Amino acid sequence: MRSHLVLLVIFAFFVSLVFAVIAKDDLREQVRFGGMMFGGFLASALMLGWLMYPFPL
């Protein structure tokens, strides 16, 4: 398992899951909060990835 994207997705899933379960008590709210957090993780990571793309290491 060397794909950075897959590892990022799994990482985002675990963090979102735990935060959603801690922060909310109702199942629907947990799913909503966790989903938004998960989506936010992925969107921000992809966006930052594209923004960094032109810069050489």
Place this chain on the structure above:
Amino acid sequence: MGDSVPDTRGGSGKLTAVRATAAEETQSGTLVLLCLASWAIPGAGHLWLGRRTKGLIFLVALPLMFALGLALQGRLFPFDLNEPLVGLAAIADLGIGIPYFIASTLGYGGGEVRAVTYEYGNAYLIVAGLLNLLVVIDAFDVAMGRK
């Protein structure tokens, strides 16, 4: 018989005070045990408090995340206080509780710097520990009736 034996069964309020103090001590002792259990076994605090679903989710998710970190060649950092970031990472690693000691005992967590997934492994290990510390705080809040 107006001796100086204090009336502890009413009126003076002393027994009430003694009972309140004993109850507070018992409660604080229970809280310490709860937090220790919650730290040692992720989700144990919530299971103790009757929040089964949450406890089971933590019990599965956090050790799994920790195990993934080990599988990704992450490193369990040593307690080196000369290197502040290493020391902080070690504290974060320790946050997962018993799985940390199991992994250390079995010789996992050596870390392979040359592995492509090394940094990811470290992130998984550190964040799993920190999330478990958040879970401990959440269990404390639930026990205190704040949630």
